[in-house]
Amino acid sequence: MSKTIELKLPSRIESVDESAVFAEKVARDWGYGDDFLSAIDLAVRESVANAVKHGNKFDEEKQVEVVFTDSNEGLEMTVRDHGEGFDVGEIPDPTNPENLLKVCGRGILFMRSFMDEVGWEQAVGGGMIVKMLKKR
Amino acid sequence: MADINISERQAGDVAVLDLNGKVTIGEGSVALRNAIRRLLGEGKNKILLNLGGVGYIDSSGIGELVSSFTAVNKEGGVLKLLNLTQKIQDLLAITKLLTVFDVYEDEAEALASFS
Numbered sequence: 001m002s003k004t005i006e007l008k009l010p011s012r013i014e015s016v017d018e019s020a021v022f023a024e025k026v027a028r029d030w031g032y033g034d035d036f037l038s039a040i041d042l043a044v045r046e047s048v049a050n051a052v053k054h055g056n057k058f059d060e061e062k063q064v065e066v067v068f069t070d071s072n073e074g075l076e077m078t079v080r081d082h083g084e085g086f087d088v089g090e091i092p093d094p095t096n097p098e099n100l101l102k103v104c105g106r107g108i109l110f111m112r113s114f115m116d117e118v119g120w121e122q123a124v125g126g127g128m129i130v131k132m133l134k135k136r
Numbered sequence: 137m138a139d140i141n142i143s144e145r146q147a148g149d150v151a152v153l154d155l156n157g158k159v160t161i162g163e164g165s166v167a168l169r170n171a172i173r174r175l176l177g178e179g180k181n182k183i184l185l186n187l188g189g190v191g192y193i194d195s196s197g198i199g200e201l202v203s204s205f206t207a208v209n210k211e212g213g214v215l216k217l218l219n220l221t222q223k224i225q226d227l228l229a230i231t232k233l234l235t236v237f238d239v240y241e242d243e244a245e246a247l248a249s250f251s
Contacts, residue, residue: 013162106195
């Protein structure tokens, strides 16, 4: 049977650390090991940072909603913002030579590198949801 | 407690910054930016970043390393990296930034490379 737990955070930088601490506790409670936790930690930090910064644009009245689900497949995380949304296909590839010296734009690459599945969709009622899965 | 502690020492004409803690979005990234700006303001543009004590870095921290690198280059200086942890090395490999940064495991060798 799957287990689910939700965390709602204000749109501020401190929420990034808060989400990571929460994720570690949840993942440990559900029996996941250190290597697994390291991937979850990075993915939750990057996705919550994106939601706070680019999605909700630091508007503290807008929340970031993180849902953790322990399923047969592994640990699923969804992170929702309440921003204007974006087309992930339009995010420049940070590994292209012309983008190597750009300061931003590597968070999605890290999420894709450390999680087994990552996808984005428009949320009903506005905002974006990123869904990530780390398989057992 | 601060996310990061940055201490400076001078080795010949090279400023070595020893970083301990986390270089992440917010405080850690800002502290690194300020330290680099301060050095450049003092005319010190040969900089070696010792990342041996950095237990954690995120995409914002990686971005700050890139920003430091370009800021130092713009001033006609050189910024090099020392003592990457496996994790940082992995992240720099994923982002293809190992092709950009000059990276050393040995401090003496790193210092000699500036001359």
